């Protein structure tokens with residue numbers, strides 16, 4: 001058990017989220033069950049009003065969750081000073097068996113909540129509110145995921161152990177690591193780089209073709225391949241160390257916080273691609289601007305990660 | 321065109337204090353028409369006006385304005401509908417007394433984030449039209465009853481609405497001011513606006529430019 | 545950004561002056577309290593870290609019956625034989641409780657030929673003639689000690705009470721001031737032999753032995769070796785100390801934050817209550833706005849802009865006041881509670897320590913709570929039936 005001010009802040013917010021999301025959850029169930037836009041009953045009118053409350057709550061949670069994600073990494077980074085062996089957030093997160101899962105849920109939930117809001121905005125422009133039932137059904141799922149995330153987060157901080165010696169990124173993200181995660185290190189560099197640029201080329205292609213389904217799929221794949229290539233290849237050039245594969249360390253000051261820039265551009269790029277495609281599949285009149293947003297931010301991401309090995313090569317005349 | 325289709329409004333439905341304010345109202349008001357709703361207090365005039373403005377929803381029936389089913393629109397759309405189409409003049413002026421005339425007049429435009437220069441031009445025009453330019457920055461609580469009424473009318477007109485709804489507009493005015501108000505209504509009528517006035521002020525019943533007087537009693541229309 | 549809407553929100557705050565002022569006042573107090581706590585704890589941590597940097601890499605102590613006792617000076621030779629150990633310095637130090645003032649002094653023995661294990665002492669003892677000091681029975685004291693002694697009418701000398709009850713009169717040769725006040729304000733430096741005499745210690749014993757290691761990477765390995773060599777020893781590395789210090793302070797501020805949670809909850813309830821208890825005038829106002837074409841969302845937006853203005857003002861004022869309170873006024877009252885041992889330690893100054901991470905933390909601990917407290921009341925107001933204005 002471990003109680004720094006940062007952790008208390010996260011706990012407090014988790015509890016607020018939990019309480020408010022539970023409210024929203026109950027209302028969502030009522031809406032999914034009883035919603036009938038053609039009814040003139042008092043019940044329907046009050047549901048319409050409550051739907052606005054739920055939307056407000058979800059916006060509140062999402063808007064806080066964005067900076068909280070960064071705050072979480074900050075906190076884990078800070079705690080790494082106390083936990084023996086941990087040098088950055090990676091060591092802290094991985095000192096708990098489900099640490100990686102916590103991360104996966106955090107990212108997943110950001111995507112889902114963000115998508116929910118995009119859907120909501122679209123729904124509010126529709127006189128028939130035709131997405132309302134869908135919207136609230138999605139929230140019911142999102143609520144469960146949120147509860148899992150919060151549960152993970154609380155048990156994560158309460159099971160941190162100062163006396164336990166953990167291994168940090170150096171060993172976690174290396175070929176020698178015994179975790180199942182290390183299997184990815186069997187992928188040769190040229191394969192991952194080729195895949196990365198190939199997928200990106202496809203993404204560019206489909207963004208000009210403006211076909212929703214392939215664009216959606218390619219964005220999901222691009223997100224995953226980007227993370228893999230970042231760990232396997234591009235990261236090593238950020239650190240200028242062939243053996244350092246950590247996806248957290250470049251969030252630190254030594255690397256000019258470039259990690260935040262990378263993750264934010266990648267998030268905006270793939271998020272707008274994925275949510276835009278889904279929304280456009282739901283409604284044909286959804287604006288096509290998301291193709292551009294997605295393309296711009298994904299390209300920005302590619303440009304930044306590409307710059308690192310190239311600059312390294314120009315400076316040193318060799319590859320790592 | 322405003323169509324009330326078989327409208328019934330029940331307050332506090334299924335409660336002990338259940339109250340049927342309107343019963344089976346069927347009414348059509350054409351564009352540009354001036355209609356006076358007359359009837360004793362409690363006969364359902366205000367309730368009908370609020371339904372036309374989509375401020376509340378009917379228990380049964382449908383309200384259709386310019387082919388839009390306003391009674392079935394969600395809040396976003398009814399608000400937009402009111403903002404663009406309806407100018408309200410209330411009995412008690414319903415101005416915010418701690419704001420200035422200018423601030424009150426621009427209230428209906430705020431959500432649409434107007435262009436400041438154009439807005440100022442429009443406000444000045446209205447202030448001039450109603451002869452209250454010198455009161456632009458005065459707080460409402462420092463204005464006389466007549467001035468307040470004129471600020472309220474200016475506010476109703478700021479978005480240049482097609483429909484004017486006035487609920488007991490002369491109840492708090494003396495005879496002179498009431499006649500002044502009638503002149504303004506005449507002017508608005510000439511501008512081809514649809515006007516609905518709920519009142520029991522006899523001044524309105526024999527005006528030559530009124531198209532129809534509709535009498536209401538106990539939530540029903542007597543004759544038209 | 546709709547500046548008309550923001551303007552309207554601000555004017556609403558002004559128009560409900562008393563209520564807004566009340567909210568801003570308690571919110572500011574809350575932020576002030578919290579920032580003060582965090583600033584103080586940051587300062588103390590900073591102070592400790594400066595101290596820790598100058599601490600020995602490895603300290604070897606002897607345990608007997610689970611308690612720290614004096615260690616034989618003869619062990620030094622064996623320690624020096626370990627690979628990687630650059631130097632081993634015996635230390636003689638301890639606490640002297642000055643009953644009359646209720647204060648503990650730290651007495652540290654120094655020696656002319658010993659290499660100073662603390663950089664900070666090096667500067668102090670550079671120009672001191674130790675033989676002179678020993679011959680004259682005199683000592684060098686920190687400013688805090690000098691102050692306490694003066695307050696108790698000791699001018700230039702002090703009578704130590706030895707374990708056998710005899711008095712030992714020691715003169716004050718000079719006073720010093722050091723960079724980190726927390727560490728050295730209560731320190732008395734005097735020749736080792738005098739310390740041995742005052743504490744009644746054996747000539748062939750010392751308090752502990754500190755080691756200097758050539759390569760910091762080897763510290764854990766060497767620590768393990770020493771433990772094997774002398775099973776009765778307690779080996780403390782500087783990183784152990786860092787962890788335990790950080791723990792203590794995070795824990796301490798954790799305790800205060802627990803208190804904070806209670807006040808935050810109270811605050812939440814007050815705001816919730818204030819935001820829910822609408823005057824009929826306010827209700828009428830919202831009704832008017834909705835009749836004039838404001839959406840529920842527009843009313844909510846106006847409410848949130850109000851909340852942002854309140855938060856922003858309170859945050860700014862609260863943090864500024866806390867900066868002033870902690871660093872200019874040196875946090876009267878709060879510092880004492882926080883440090884806990886203030887009565888046992890002479891006073892020290894809080895060094896300025898301020899970073900954006902703390903601001904980030906302050907933000908997350910306060911503003912979301914306020915916004916959360918107004919969500920439901922604001923929604924209630926905004927979704928009220930607007931046809932009331934027609935009545």
Ligand SMILES: Nc1ncnc2c1ncn2[C@@H]1O[C@H](COP(=O)(O)OP(=O)(O)O)[C@@H](O)[C@H]1O
Pocket residue numbers: 331332339340341359360361362363364365366367368932934935
């Ligand atoms: N919000 C409400 N809740 C309950 N009863 C209401 C409400 N509004 C109006 N009523 C009732 O409906 C009836 C019609 O009222 P109203 O339309 O205000 O009449 P008028 O404007 O002709 O005086 C009255 O009996 C009134 O008490």
Ligand SMILES: [Mg+2]
Pocket residue numbers: 362365366367487934935
């Ligand atoms: Mg009435």
